[in-house]
Amino acid sequence: MSEKVSSHNTPEVCRGLKHQGDIEGEHQNEHHDEHQNEHQNEHHDEHQNDELRNYNSRPIIDFYQKVYSKQNYHSAQEKRRQYEKCNNKLAPIQAMLELMDSFVDPSDPDVDLPNSLHAYQTAERIRRDYPDDKEFQVVGLVHDLGKVLFSFGESSEWIVGDTFILGCEFPETMVCHDLVKLNQDYKKPQYQGLGIYQPNCGLDSTLVSFGHDEYLYMVLKNNYPKHHLSESSLRVIRYHSLYPFHDKGSYQELLNDDDKHVLFPALKKFNKYDLYSKLDRDFIVTPEIKHYYDQLLKEYFPEPLWW
Numbered sequence: 001m002s003e004k005v006s007s008h009n010t011p012e013v014c015r016g017l018k019h020q021g022d023i024e025g026e027h028q029n030e031h032h033d034e035h036q037n038e039h040q041n042e043h044h045d046e047h048q049n050d051e052l053r054n055y056n057s058r059p060i061i062d063f064y065q066k067v068y069s070k071q072n073y074h075s076a077q078e079k080r081r082q083y084e085k086c087n088n089k090l091a092p093i094q095a096m097l098e099l100m101d102s103f104v105d106p107s108d109p110d111v112d113l114p115n116s117l118h119a120y121q122t123a124e125r126i127r128r129d130y131p132d133d134k135e136f137q138v139v140g141l142v143h144d145l146g147k148v149l150f151s152f153g154e155s156s157e158w159i160v161g162d163t164f165i166l167g168c169e170f171p172e173t174m175v176c177h178d179l180v181k182l183n184q185d186y187k188k189p190q191y192q193g194l195g196i197y198q199p200n201c202g203l204d205s206t207l208v209s210f211g212h213d214e215y216l217y218m219v220l221k222n223n224y225p226k227h228h229l230s231e232s233s234l235r236v237i238r239y240h241s242l243y244p245f246h247d248k249g250s251y252q253e254l255l256n257d258d259d260k261h262v263l264f265p266a267l268k269k270f271n272k273y274d275l276y277s278k279l280d281r282d283f284i285v286t287p288e289i290k291h292y293y294d295q296l297l298k299e300y301f302p303e304p305l306w307w
Contacts (some may be wrong), residue, residue, distance in 0.1 A: 052277045054231070055175050063107050064176040066157040071167040073191070073211045079158055079210040086306045088152050091229075093301040094294065096148045097141070103150055107161040115144055120285045123293060136245045138232050138300050139271055141195040141293055143211050143240055146212030146219070148307065163209045163241045165251060167197030173248035194253055202256035203239065213241045219307055226303040235263055238268050248269060 014051035046124070102118035110139060123140035130136050149159045162175045169192050170180045185191045197206060220229060244250040246267035255264075 005252075029070055043167030056101065060107065060109055061105055061176060061179070063157065063161065064179050065182060067107075067161050067209075068106075068176075068179050071166070072155055073207060074184075076166055076207055076210045078172065080214065081205075083149075083215055084222075085217050089307045090304050091144065091303045093142065094297055096145050096305075096307065097160060097276075097297070099148050099151055100145065103147055105144075105147070106156050106159050115147055115286065119144060119285065120289060120293065121280050121283050122291065133302060135229065135233060135300070136270075137293075138229065138296055139236060139270065140246075140272060141296070142216070143237050144212060144216075144272075145275065146214070146237075149212060149215055153258040158210055159212050161211060162243045163211055163213060164244055165242075165254070166207045166209055167191055168197055168206075168251075168254070170195055170246070170278070171244050171250035173250045175243070193292050198253055199253055200256050202210070202240075203245070203251070203259050204235075206254060208239070208242060211241060213238050219305060223305040226301070226305055228300045228302075230265065232262070236266050238250070239263065239267060240270060240274060242267075252260040 015128040055064075066304065083184065097116060098118060101114050103115045104112060105115055105118075119141050122143065123137050126133070127137050147159055150156070164170065164174050166185065169181070170177070170186065174180060178185060217234055220227060220234050220237070237244065246264060
């Protein structure tokens, strides 16, 4: 994907989807083999899917109690304003990835290891199926780096967990939906139905609960052109935790055509690598893997970023 961040959404998705005419000829067999490998791996993973995203444990329930009691329309706006200037620290992205060595996501029932390991797991799964799509691999590696919020003293309910749209009715597809009644906005009449939004306004016009997704999106937007990720990749990063949308199909009335036909398939495609990589229990970051991604980060992030 060669397009850069712009003020409008682009029709490319995370893999740098090319038009049919561009992939004919010498690339056709390679394209077929990639998708054949992808579907074979996906079929194997789906048999193990029941192991993932089990939210019935007490620590997870306690976590979402905090999320829903603290994240409302007003407080999320305030939190976004707190970080939107990205003036906490100037650092290369490699240094922020290393910070993930000391962070374990308390909201994730599938991971009890440092988040840096999950970053490499996701990127390596993508590289296995798409060895030539470097940008997709980079997105897999950095998608969770917004969790460096913990290094600024931020509490976990503002960093991790499934995200959801504020300013409208809470869908029943949200994790631990019975706890949503703890939210200050739960019974406010102005937030019922579509709430403050117009039909088909688009996800970019909504306020999503604050977390590492939105924070990293702001960092990347504010630091352009110091990196070479496209706008389509940034949107995958921004919405990858919005599970009520890309996993359960909620918020249909708010979606515009780009959300439906570009963002949604891109998120579905990315999510299987983000989710199923957690099944790689014996994964080890070898020196070869580390060197490969060090070089890739230098290519896509040649300058330090403001965080």
